[in-house]
Amino acid sequence: MTHDLKESFNADSPPAPAALAAKVRTLAPSMTRSMQRVAEAVAGDPAGCAALTVTGLAELTGTSEATVVRTARLLGYPGYRDLRLALAGLAAHQQSGRAPSVTADIAVDDPIADVVAKLAYDEQQTLADTAAGLDTVQLGAAVAAAATARRIDIYGVGASSLVGQDLAQKLARIGLISHSHTDPHLAVTNAVQLRSGDVAIAITHSGSTVDVIEPLRVAFDRGATTIAITGRPDGPVTQYADHVLTTSTARESELRPAAMSSRTSQLLVVDCLFIGVAQRTYETAAPALAASYEALAHRHTPRPR
Amino acid sequence: MTHDLKESFNADSPPAPAALAAKVRTLAPSMTRSMQRVAEAVAGDPAGCAALTVTGLAELTGTSEATVVRTARLLGYPGYRDLRLALAGLAAHQQSGRAPSVTADIAVDDPIADVVAKLAYDEQQTLADTAAGLDTVQLGAAVAAAATARRIDIYGVGASSLVGQDLAQKLARIGLISHSHTDPHLAVTNAVQLRSGDVAIAITHSGSTVDVIEPLRVAFDRGATTIAITGRPDGPVTQYADHVLTTSTARESELRPAAMSSRTSQLLVVDCLFIGVAQRTYETAAPALAASYEALAHRHTPRPR
DNA sequence: AACCCGGTTGAAAATATCTTTCAAAGGTGA
DNA sequence: TCACCTTTGAAAGATATTTTCAACCGGGTT
Numbered sequence: 001m002t003h004d005l006k007e008s009f010n011a012d013s014p015p016a017p018a019a020l021a022a023k024v025r026t027l028a029p030s031m032t033r034s035m036q037r038v039a040e041a042v043a044g045d046p047a048g049c050a051a052l053t054v055t056g057l058a059e060l061t062g063t064s065e066a067t068v069v070r071t072a073r074l075l076g077y078p079g080y081r082d083l084r085l086a087l088a089g090l091a092a093h094q095q096s097g098r099a100p101s102v103t104a105d106i107a108v109d110d111p112i113a114d115v116v117a118k119l120a121y122d123e124q125q126t127l128a129d130t131a132a133g134l135d136t137v138q139l140g141a142a143v144a145a146a147a148t149a150r151r152i153d154i155y156g157v158g159a160s161s162l163v164g165q166d167l168a169q170k171l172a173r174i175g176l177i178s179h180s181h182t183d184p185h186l187a188v189t190n191a192v193q194l195r196s197g198d199v200a201i202a203i204t205h206s207g208s209t210v211d212v213i214e215p216l217r218v219a220f221d222r223g224a225t226t227i228a229i230t231g232r233p234d235g236p237v238t239q240y241a242d243h244v245l246t247t248s249t250a251r252e253s254e255l256r257p258a259a260m261s262s263r264t265s266q267l268l269v270v271d272c273l274f275i276g277v278a279q280r281t282y283e284t285a286a287p288a289l290a291a292s293y294e295a296l297a298h299r300h301t302p303r304p305r
Numbered sequence: 306m307t308h309d310l311k312e313s314f315n316a317d318s319p320p321a322p323a324a325l326a327a328k329v330r331t332l333a334p335s336m337t338r339s340m341q342r343v344a345e346a347v348a349g350d351p352a353g354c355a356a357l358t359v360t361g362l363a364e365l366t367g368t369s370e371a372t373v374v375r376t377a378r379l380l381g382y383p384g385y386r387d388l389r390l391a392l393a394g395l396a397a398h399q400q401s402g403r404a405p406s407v408t409a410d411i412a413v414d415d416p417i418a419d420v421v422a423k424l425a426y427d428e429q430q431t432l433a434d435t436a437a438g439l440d441t442v443q444l445g446a447a448v449a450a451a452a453t454a455r456r457i458d459i460y461g462v463g464a465s466s467l468v469g470q471d472l473a474q475k476l477a478r479i480g481l482i483s484h485s486h487t488d489p490h491l492a493v494t495n496a497v498q499l500r501s502g503d504v505a506i507a508i509t510h511s512g513s514t515v516d517v518i519e520p521l522r523v524a525f526d527r528g529a530t531t532i533a534i535t536g537r538p539d540g541p542v543t544q545y546a547d548h549v550l551t552t553s554t555a556r557e558s559e560l561r562p563a564a565m566s567s568r569t570s571q572l573l574v575v576d577c578l579f580i581g582v583a584q585r586t587y588e589t590a591a592p593a594l595a596a597s598y599e600a601l602a603h604r605h606t607p608r609p610r
Numbered sequence: 611a612a613c614c615c616g617g618t619t620g621a622a623a624a625t626a627t628c629t630t631t632c633a634a635a636g637g638t639g640a
Numbered sequence: 641t642c643a644c645c646t647t648t649g650a651a652a653g654a655t656a657t658t659t660t661c662a663a664c665c666g667g668g669t670t
Contacts, residue, residue, distance in 0.1 A: 032647060050390060054628055064649040069629060080628065081656085085355060088390040089397030106580060108587050112448065113441045115580050120436035120573060124429045131425035136418045143417065159474060162467045166568070169464060260576055263471070267572075268425060271565055275411060275420050282413050337618060359657055369620040374658060385657065386627090612670085619664070628655065636647070 020090055022129030023075055025249045030234045034063040038071040047091035054080045123264045129248035130265040142243040143276030145225040149199040152178035155187050155212045156203035163266040164203050170274045174285035187215035196223040205262040207235020216240045229269050231262055245269050325395055328380060339368040343376040352396035359385045431566040434553035435573050447548045448581030450530040454504040457483035460492050460517045461508035468571040469508050475579045479590035489516035496523035503529040510567040512540020521545045534574050536567055550574050
């Protein structure tokens with residue numbers, strides 16, 4: 001049983017081409033120590049690792065062949081051989097794209113201009129990783145469910161609540177009935193009302209925020225279609241999710257909390273979800289968008305005289 | 306002597322990068338019949354061949370393993386294994402050469418994968434534009450004011466309110482007193498309380514949202530340091546702003562409302578502001594960040610696996 | 611035509627590489 | 641502390657690659 005589950009988790013993400021570094025970061029928390037060492041080596045020097053045999057890589061990382069193979073499996077490849085091929089591809093890919101020098105962590109004494117550059121670069125990277133790692137099949141399924149939903153409930157607390165509100169705002173603009181819940185009690189209270197044909201969306205970076213999992217579980221039990229937007233596709237929240245949308249996990253530093261890049265990543269996913277829904281409900285979405293724009297016009301001062 | 310030595314001696318030791326097709330053509334005449342068949346297959350479909358084992362390629366070309374290895378040697382690789390790695394790299398390289406179509410607008414009938422790519426690309430572009438257009442002097446001044454402020458009030462409505470909340474959340478995490486106001490009446494009511502040494506931040510993409518301008522004006526009149534984060538540096542809001550931080554305005558389409566990219570841009574500015582403040586208040590910010598992280602830990606379920 | 615000979619080819623053995631198994635080491639909670 | 645579960649690597653087992661070597665082919669000579 002557990003074995004089957006693991007298998008399906010690995011299988012749902014087909015051999016990644018360029019999203020490897022992102023995937024390593026996403027999966028790192030669920031790895032054991034030695035596997036992390038291997039993953040680190042692989043992400044750090046794809047070209048170098050591509051030149052190594054299992055034995056070589058095992059020695060380099062101070063682990064065993066078995067661990068190397070296990071890591072390759074966790075990253076979604078059938079075995080080390082295939083990981084190695086992907087690595088070679090990645091290396092070639094990196095060769096063409098220039099790697100800028102702003103990759104360093106943000107330090108306390110960085111001048112403000114550096115902060116801007118590094119932050120912008122990091123967020124761009126996060127976007128690229130997220131896009132590369134997003135499962136379009138899952139996304140498509142989520143879009144289909146949301147587009148035809150009777151109502152859409154969204155759960156998120158902390159930084160994720162803002163993402164939930166953003167989505168709710170946008171969905172409301174195209175005439176869909178959606179609500180973002182922040183209060184865990186009210187969220188559960190509302191979730192009880194859901195039934196088949198409704199959609200519930202949980203947003204949690206950690207994948208293990210109880211305040212968000214609980215309402216999603218209730219919605220799941222009531223027969224609603226459930227969607228999880230999380231950075232931990234192996235986290236508890238996915239238990240109750242019909243569709244899982246994975247956000248990327250960027251490296252964080254002391255000054256740059258993880259919330260920052262997870263938010264960027266979540267927003268991209270949410271935007272994609274929104275656009276997808278807008279496409280499917282174009283007939284009603286387009287006029288609704290235009291109308292909401294019109295309605296807001298008088299809230300602005302007439303003209304910059 | 307500018308001519309590349311490596312290239313002229315390519316037949317010998319160095320493994321070919323991407324010039325494989327050319328090399329095949331050059332060396333074809335000196336190949337035997339079955340080797341030509343192998344070389345042809347390899348040059349014709351690098352990606353496909355990279356997926357095959359020696360035996361597979363031998364069968365595909367109707368030859369033997371030995372011939373495949375011989376061909377690999379002739380092409381300059383130590384053996385088939387290395388040819389295969391090069392092939393994988395070549396395939397990835399070719400793959401990357403096609404992506405200029407993402408610059409187009411998002412259409413109603415775009416497949417979901419295109420939506421993801423275009424959206425990610427657009428938001429990356431927005432980030433780059435914002436970073437390039439941000440006035441670091443103004444930012445520095447804003448940071449200085451915020452870092453020493455008695456309290457920080459933030460005004461934003463609609464999509465911008467989420468950005469304001471995001472900033473308030475983060476500032477709270479490093480121990481600063483800040484509040485994000487959404488209700489225009491309450492915002493004004495609170496603004497009246499401000500005085501010199503306080504900071505007021507208005508966030509509005511259009512630069513002319515009355516609900517946001519009004520409280521900023523009040524704060525300005527009361528002597529607080531005022532900051533405007535806007536996409537229209539010539540808009541009415543800047544009248545009452547001591548420091549103006551400009552966000553970028555990306556082109557929008559019917560399906561992609563301006564709110565999307567303005568939000569991305571605003572968030573980057575807000576993040577920069579936050580990091581800047583965190584740097585200046587590092588002594589208190591660092592422990593506060595750590596503490597808030599600790600406090601949240603128990604809100605997650607203990608074991609993710 | 612029959613024969614020889616250098617070059618070409620593939621079957622199978624030899625080797626290298628990858629994968630699986632399994633028991634010991636390490637850690638965790640009762 | 642002990643029992644239990646997880647993690648780990650050594651070695652056995654399975655595949656893939658390389659090498660070996662004898663058969664084969666084609667053309668020129670007797």
